[in-house]
Amino acid sequence: SQTIHQWPATLVQPVGSPLSLECTVEGTSNPNLYWYRQAAGRGLQLLFYSVGIGQISSEVPQNLSASRPQDRQFILSSKKLLLSDSGFYLCAWSVIGLTGELFFGEGSRLTVL
Amino acid sequence: EDKVVQSPLSLVVHEGDTVTLNCSYEVTNFRSLLWYKQEKKAPTFLFMLTSSGIEKKSGRLSSILDKKELFSILNITATQTGDSAVYLCAGARTYQLIWGAGTKLIIKP
Numbered sequence: 001s002q003t004i005h006q007w008p009a010t011l012v013q014p015v016g017s018p019l020s021l022e023c024t025v026e027g028t029s030n031p032n033l034y035w036y037r038q039a040a041g042r043g044l045q046l047l048f049y050s051v052g053i054g055q056i057s058s059e060v061p062q063n064l065s066a067s068r069p070q071d072r073q074f075i076l077s078s079k080k081l082l083l084s085d086s087g088f089y090l091c092a093w094s095v096i097g098l099t100g101e102l103f104f105g106e107g108s109r110l111t112v113l
Numbered sequence: 114e115d116k117v118v119q120s121p122l123s124l125v126v127h128e129g130d131t132v133t134l135n136c137s138y139e140v141t142n143f144r145s146l147l148w149y150k151q152e153k154k155a156p157t158f159l160f161m162l163t164s165s166g167i168e169k170k171s172g173r174l175s176s177i178l179d180k181k182e183l184f185s186i187l188n189i190t191a192t193q194t195g196d197s198a199v200y201l202c203a204g205a206r207t208y209q210l211i212w213g214a215g216t217k218l219i220i221k222p
Contacts, residue, residue, distance in 0.1 A: 032208065042214055042215075043117075043201065043212040043213050043214040043215055044156075044201070044203075044210075044212040045212075046209060046210070046212075049208055049209065051208065057208075059209075090155060090156075100144075100145055100147065100161050100205060101147065101158045101161055102147075102156075102158070102210065103158075104155035104156055104157075105155060106154050106155050107154045107155055
């Protein structure tokens with residue numbers, strides 16, 4: 001069966017510090033991969049998606065970046081965090097070529113102080 | 114601009130009541146409408162609707178899509194405290210889901 005792992009679960013970082021959130025998927029090949037952010041009381045905002053290794057599409061211009069160094073690995077990074085980067089970050093995957101059911105990781109709660 | 118609007122934003126009912134959650138959408142190249150339940154962390158999948166007028170059911174939950182009027186509803190009958198959650202709907206287009214802000218449902222015992 002397929003599983004998705006996301007870490008760390010909780011992160012408290014000072015403004016200006018770097019960020020790295022990691023996500024790996026097991027049990028499937030060539031998935032679509034996504035990074036979402038959810039602000040308190042808000043819906044999910046798509047940050048990045050990837051349909052293959054090295055292929056990243058950015059939906060929102062900001063100081064975050066994403067990379068997909070391996071087929072089932074997706075990394076969200078920042079060189080310098082802003083206060084506005086605080087939020088709940090979710091990694092998700094779906095079957096390649098389809099837009100439908102997403103399978104989410106457990107999420108990473110980031111607080112920037 | 115694509116958008117998905119959910120109503121109400123929040124709802125408080127008593128255990129045993131029936132609730133209806135609404136979702137309207139404007140999504141280019143629309144493929145399907147999805148419902149998710151989010152309790153504490155990750156959203157969990159409930160339904161995917163692609164055809165108009167065909168109800169999908171899972172236990173006490175059911176959902177239907179109207180592609181002419183561009184909306185969907187999620188019904189929960191005989192609500193239980195475990196149904197308390199944020200319910201999210203999303204319109205799917207190629208590679209992307211357009212998400213609504215969610216309806217926060219609170220079930221009082």
